[in-house]
Amino acid sequence: MKKLINDPADVVKEALQGIAAAHSDRLRVLTEPNNIVRADSPVQGKVALVSGGGSGHEPMHGGFVGMGMLDAACPGEVFTSPTPDQMLAATQAVDGGAGVLHIVKNYTGDVLNFEMAADLARAEGIEVEAVVIDDDVAVKDSLYTAGRRGVGATVLAEKICGAAAEQRRPLAEVAELCRTVNANSRSMGMALTSCTVPAAGKPTFELGATEMEIGIGIHGEPGRRRMEVASAHDVVGLLATPIVEDLPFSAGDKVLAFVNSMGGTPLIELYVVYNELNHFLADRGIEISRNLIGPFITSLEMQGCSITLLKLDDELTALWDAPVNTPGLRWGA
């Protein structure tokens, strides 16, 4: 296993120390239990956004803590759900009196633990709503999931709902917006190589020297099919066709197109993919009016990409464009 780490058991702890040292202007890292919270939390009168999940998908979620996005992120060990007590502690730490929204990717452990944390927080008088993200069209059920997996739409929901919370919209409205983003998003991913969980020390799955897997999950969960490596043109067809057919997206739609690196695929390849996606959508009369290209929801060092499309309206577009200041996503007004 070739990785820039020390003891595999310390990867998450030490990465959190690095995040704390690097970004103390925007966030604080708590320990026992581990949580990443906004430096200025709790923000009084603002709905607080909490997300979380296994580590190994950086910058998600800790890199999305800051003004205009998350108030807290609960990092589990690599590809392992955080615990209910972590989620409860995060919820308590960032509640500013206007309630807390849990944004939960649809993996069974995450969903159960966030449900338990929400119950505990409500028992303490904190108003909590939860929205489960399930945008991955690849498979109906998966290794760790009943129903569709939650993937790229999570990043978009955290940005858009974060902007709405900054406008001091009430909890019910921010939660409804989160459901809208999820309902308007579809994703699918693929892998050229496996990744290696540090504690396991060997690849999560085996792919032949000329094979790829279409529909892969962000923890290496099986996808739709394993096949010979194809051109970027054909890969985009294999990912974007089921995405477009599922919603369905149709001529005249404006979309946010998100081309994500699984971690080990460099930007030059993502731009080749984006170029193909742009042509694919233009051929169908679908206009890309916003885009996001880079490693935002990763699977350690896995090579591959995922595509997420979000159908936009004026409100979602304005919230996407609103200022954000996190380590992972940052722009001004």
Place this chain on the structure above:
Amino acid sequence: MKKLINDPADVVKEALQGIAAAHSDRLRVLTEPNNIVRADSPVQGKVALVSGGGSGHEPMHGGFVGMGMLDAACPGEVFTSPTPDQMLAATQAVDGGAGVLHIVKNYTGDVLNFEMAADLARAEGIEVEAVVIDDDVAVKDSLYTAGRRGVGATVLAEKICGAAAEQRRPLAEVAELCRTVNANSRSMGMALTSCTVPAAGKPTFELGATEMEIGIGIHGEPGRRRMEVASAHDVVGLLATPIVEDLPFSAGDKVLAFVNSMGGTPLIELYVVYNELNHFLADRGIEISRNLIGPFITSLEMQGCSITLLKLDDELTALWDAPVNTPGLRWGA
């Protein structure tokens, strides 16, 4: 060769089409010859910054075109210098009457071609200054370089000089600032794996299953030593010690610490490296007052990292903090 591409011969062309489609709000992509220029260029009365080099290091340089950074980037084929006529065309396209600064990484082809382009531009009455970046302490001379190679300091010089140009400082002053950034910066990189140039179709060099190379160049040029993979702690010692000793950096210095991914190393590992670097520097009384962590000057899908330290003063810090709006680096005031 597993890559998300079509014909290897079309990678640069198609990536540029992707960049053009994605970022038309900030830049324009010219063809015959290929250049990436600011959407609003030429900016009248502003010193224009032009850089360039082989492709394969994305987001450098094309991803750094925009307000507060470069006016133009000249992309060569993968790991191949752009041509003098490209550089001349870029210089002509962005000259706003206040002169043009060429920021040149120290590789023989880049240096010779930028010199030729500068001569041609001057013959047309355009004022041109050139600064060669040579911050890599790994080796004295290299495969494509007389003297030290230019690496991470290039990103920092482009940001800082871009901010100075936005303030309408004169050419001589922006060029002097670029020399200061170079003089105050030192870098070194390492690789866990090779990369594969698309047109070559096989790895640039071979590394054993448990080997790493310390002092690697961004095109896979040989470094200082090949050795067994070590801990992140030891890797940081091997990179940061020669960096700190070379300038030298000493107790009381404030630095910008830049931890860069070679392309295939994910963010979770970079934060482990950053944590080690933070301790390494703190032990020596050196304070990190700014940081940059992520893939900014890459070597295709190579796994590994590089460290760059820039000694800061108040002026450099203020210019680093100034607003920037490029695809690769973006923040508000």
